[in-house]
Amino acid sequence: MKGDGSKKEGYGKRSERLVKRLARKLLAVLSSRRNSSSALHIDPSSLKKVIVIRQHNQFGDVLCTVPLLRALRKKFNLDELAVVVSPQNISALAGSKQVTDLVNYDKLAFYRHPSLFLEFVRKLRRGYDLLLVPSNVSISLTNDVMSFFVKAKYKLGPGSLESKANRTASVYDVAVNLDWENSVAHQYYRNMKVAEPLGINRNDDDGGLEYTVDPVEAADVRSMVERIGSGGAKKIALHAGAGKPPNRWDVAGFAALSELLHDELDADIFITEGPMDHEVIDRLAGILTVPFVRVRNKAISFVAALLKQMDVVVTNDTGIMHLAAAVGTSTISLFGPTDPLQWAPLGRRHKFILGKGGDINTIEVSKVFDSVLKLTQVSKD
Numbered sequence: 001m002k003g004d005g006s007k008k009e010g011y012g013k014r015s016e017r018l019v020k021r022l023a024r025k026l027l028a029v030l031s032s033r034r035n036s037s038s039a040l041h042i043d044p045s046s047l048k049k050v051i052v053i054r055q056h057n058q059f060g061d062v063l064c065t066v067p068l069l070r071a072l073r074k075k076f077n078l079d080e081l082a083v084v085v086s087p088q089n090i091s092a093l094a095g096s097k098q099v100t101d102l103v104n105y106d107k108l109a110f111y112r113h114p115s116l117f118l119e120f121v122r123k124l125r126r127g128y129d130l131l132l133v134p135s136n137v138s139i140s141l142t143n144d145v146m147s148f149f150v151k152a153k154y155k156l157g158p159g160s161l162e163s164k165a166n167r168t169a170s171v172y173d174v175a176v177n178l179d180w181e182n183s184v185a186h187q188y189y190r191n192m193k194v195a196e197p198l199g200i201n202r203n204d205d206d207g208g209l210e211y212t213v214d215p216v217e218a219a220d221v222r223s224m225v226e227r228i229g230s231g232g233a234k235k236i237a238l239h240a241g242a243g244k245p246p247n248r249w250d251v252a253g254f255a256a257l258s259e260l261l262h263d264e265l266d267a268d269i270f271i272t273e274g275p276m277d278h279e280v281i282d283r284l285a286g287i288l289t290v291p292f293v294r295v296r297n298k299a300i301s302f303v304a305a306l307l308k309q310m311d312v313v314v315t316n317d318t319g320i321m322h323l324a325a326a327v328g329t330s331t332i333s334l335f336g337p338t339d340p341l342q343w344a345p346l347g348r349r350h351k352f353i354l355g356k357g358g359d360i361n362t363i364e365v366s367k368v369f370d371s372v373l374k375l376t377q378v379s380k381d
Contacts (some may be wrong), residue, residue, distance in 0.1 A: 027175040031148060031170035040154060040174060042130075047078040050130045051150060055089075055105045056140040056259045058243070059319035060343075062092040063326060066170045067188045067205040068195060069098040075200055082128075084146065091300035092319075094324070095211035105146070130198075133157035135178055136190035144168040156194055162230055207325035207346045213305045221305035225270075228293055233270035234376055236261050237295075237307060237324070239315035240284050241277030247317045249360050250336045251284040256365045258312065261372065262290040270295055270310065272303060272320060312375050314368060316360070317343055325350055330375040332368060336360025351375060 005091045022237040050072060056066050062085060069081060082101040085094055087109075093099050104122050110117035124146065133143050138163050147157055148171045158166045159175025169175035174197045180190060188207040191199060225235065240254045261267040269292040273281045278296075285294065295306060303320070304327050307313055313324040314332045317340075325345035332351050333344050337358045342354035351371050357360040 001288050031168075031213075040156075042154065042198070044076050047076045047129045048078060049082075049128045050076070050078055050132065051082040051084065051103075051124075051128045051152065053131070053133045053143050053146055055086045055146075056142060057089070057137055059089050059092050060322040061137060061187070062089040063209060063211070063319065063322045064136075064176040064187050065093070065134060065191050066096055066098065066326070067207050067211050068132075068191045068200075069093075069096065069198050070210075071192060071195065071204040072132075074204060075198065080128075082123075084124075089229045092323075094301070095304060097210070097212055097316045099286065108233055111309045121149055124149045128152040129154070131155040131157075132194055133172075134191040134194045135161055136187050139164070141168060144171050148172045154167075156197060158194065164354050184339065186346065187342050188346065190342075209322055209345065211304050211323060212328035213308050213327060214301060217301055218305045218308065221291050221302065222309055225268075225306070225309050227267040230291060232266045234261070234267040234311045235270065236265075236267045236372065237270040237313045237315075239272045239313065239318065239320040241274055241280050241320075242316040242318040243276060246337045247335075248280065249288065249316055249336075249358065249363060253282060253361070253363065253365050253368070254284055255287045255289070257368055257372075258288055258292065259370045260365070264369075265372070265376070266267075267311075269273070269293070270306065273297070274320075312372050314345060314372065321345065330366075332371045332375065334360055334368070335362055349375065 001331055029197055054062055063303060072078065072081060073372050080100045081098060082103055083099050084103045084105050085093060087104055087106045090102055090104055092322060093102060128150065129134045129148060129152065131150045133147055135158040139158050155172045156176060157172040159177050160166055161167045161178045163179055166193055176194050176197065178193050186207060189202040192202060231233065238254050240251055242248045250296050269290060269291050271281060271284065271294050273294065273296045304323055305327050307324045308327040310329050312330045312332060315321045315324065317333055317335050317338050322345065324331045330349040334353055336355045340352040340354055344350065353363050353371065
């Protein structure tokens, strides 16, 4: 039976590769746009409706698109700024005041209800002045296929990514070579690179994130925090989860830090937890010796409102790190194999600690606690 499963998996991968090859060939035949890598000379007043495709990355990556969206708003007097996102990440931009329309790319729903796919294509065909496809982690064939269907006067997307050519770049008027002159260029700015032909560059934005918390939900969460907390002098949130195990600081470190925060700062401890974090948080909860509040499986809007109530958030390199920064709360982000110069939140209220040799578990508890002490002395704007 195990062998049969392996064969089926092999067939599935080969079928997927075949479909992708056919899709690339079909796009090459159907696409008639002439690529250019030069600047677009566009009358700024003519750009009113812009659509951005950002559906294939994780929550944090999508939230990092905000500086690009804000720069577009500053540069052009837009009536509409739509963003195509996946259902898993639609909440990342639901709190952004830059976006006028979120277009949900829900593959599973399309398979079940083809009429939803037709409605999705109709949204792409509504007619836009400009299409942008930022890419900072990988090139997506799906994005290029969607771009083919988008009805827009101008289309900008990846011609290459870190010297790897995009074989379906023919769908774009301007195929931008996304090769970073500075290998440590922050991901916020890498998202902006595709807009360089429009005269937009990293100097057009400070790289800060934003997420607007609903006032009603903010009031409800504030009341909850006051009700279930012990009235401690500080409120500290800890996020011990992360999608990738090498990005997780050991739960023993979070437990020891919790004791210091409780004993030395009289802090109320809030443990945030997503759907993928249950096993990790179960282990942490089993060794904690101080009172804590476990915030489990809440909607992003709720978590955002909670993080906004905190004095400091201590987190692994994961989406919650970006969300905490986006609501304006000081963060201490813990890094191992990933590069904090690319991913850590920017600004004086945010600190990162990098483990030695790419090992997050070389980070000392005392160093994290000292960083909390420093940040609790920095007032919120």
